[in-house]
Amino acid sequence: MKFPKLHNAEELSGLVEEIGFLPFFANGIPGFSVEECTPSAYWFKEDVEGPWEWKGEIATKKKAAYGKLFRNRAGYVSRKWYPYLANYRRDGYDFDAHYEDGLSSMKDRQIMEYLERHGGCLSTELKSQGNYGKGGNKGFDTVVTRLQMQTYITVCDFEYRKDSRGQEYGWGIARYTLPEEWLGRHACSSRYGEEPETSFRRMVSHLEKILPEAEEEEIVRLLK
Numbered sequence: 001m002k003f004p005k006l007h008n009a010e011e012l013s014g015l016v017e018e019i020g021f022l023p024f025f026a027n028g029i030p031g032f033s034v035e036e037c038t039p040s041a042y043w044f045k046e047d048v049e050g051p052w053e054w055k056g057e058i059a060t061k062k063k064a065a066y067g068k069l070f071r072n073r074a075g076y077v078s079r080k081w082y083p084y085l086a087n088y089r090r091d092g093y094d095f096d097a098h099y100e101d102g103l104s105s106m107k108d109r110q111i112m113e114y115l116e117r118h119g120g121c122l123s124t125e126l127k128s129q130g131n132y133g134k135g136g137n138k139g140f141d142t143v144v145t146r147l148q149m150q151t152y153i154t155v156c157d158f159e160y161r162k163d164s165r166g167q168e169y170g171w172g173i174a175r176y177t178l179p180e181e182w183l184g185r186h187a188c189s190s191r192y193g194e195e196p197e198t199s200f201r202r203m204v205s206h207l208e209k210i211l212p213e214a215e216e217e218e219i220v221r222l223l224k
Contacts, residue, residue: 001210003031006038009054016064016076019210021203021222023075024051028218029211034075056158056172062183067148067155070222079187081206086151086179087191087199088223095152107143112152112178120156120177144176151188154179 001019006012012034016022023033031037034051042050055074059066064076069085077085090098095112098104107130114129115121123144127133132140147153158172179188191199200223207219 001212003037006034006051007042008049009057012051012054012076013058013061013063016058017078017080020078020081020206021070021075023070023073023222024055025073025075027070027073027222029214029222032211032214052172055155059155060157065154065179065183065187067153068145069148069151071224072145072149079183081203082151082179082183082187083189083191084199084203085223086188087194088196088203089149089151091196092192098150098152105143107137107139108147108152111143111147115153115176115178119181120175122159123174123176126176151179153177154182156182 003019004011004015006015012022015037025035026033038051042048044050055066058064058076062079064078065082066076067074069075069077093101093103095104095108099109099112110130111126114126121129123140126144127140130140131137144153148155153176155174156177157175159175160172203223204216204219207223208214208216211219
């Protein structure tokens with residue numbers, strides 16, 4: 001499949017809805033990324049909104065899940081296919097059971113419990129409550145990446161710092177929440193009735209149709 005060029009958030013959202021999965025950055029499958037589908041005129045240009053700005057708009061409209069979902073790197077998964085990914089990645093566990101079986105760390109649990117109590121939280125707030133930073137705990141990015149990959153948390157927005165004139169600047173700060181709270185429980189649990197491996201094979205089969213020239217091992221590597 002030859003993917004269209006993207007010029008705005010609406011086009012990006014439509015492509016994600018159509019094909020189900022779209023990594024943000026180039027990967028082992030040529031052409032299969034936001035990076036490769038977006039003309040250079042939309043990257044890092046003053047007064048021009050591009051993929052970095054579009055991701056917040058898509059996340060807040062809840063049209064797709066966004067986060068580190070592909071080999072610890074960012075990308076989108078449509079609402080239709082996110083339940084399959086969640087069923088496979090969670091492997092039959094809700095987070096509490098995952099932790100009780102020794103499959104999640106105390107650091108993971110601290111972030112999950114904080115989000116359960118407070119809802120959506122900026123990454124800066126999560127770092128502060130977990131005492132991450134100089135002289136404190138280490139590995140914050142590793143923990144939140146792991147929880148995103150396992151589909152236990154998701155990005156729901158990006159917020160920007162403002163200067164003295166009220167103008168936004170710098171990189172957007174991610175706001176995290178639980179997928180069940182943001183996308184709805186159905187978006188996370190509707191495939192719980194089938195074996196995780198079945199969900200995985202359904203995703204692979206779907207992407208093989210979308211990406212006929214891709215090697216199966218590349219698709220598998222992307223979804224693992």
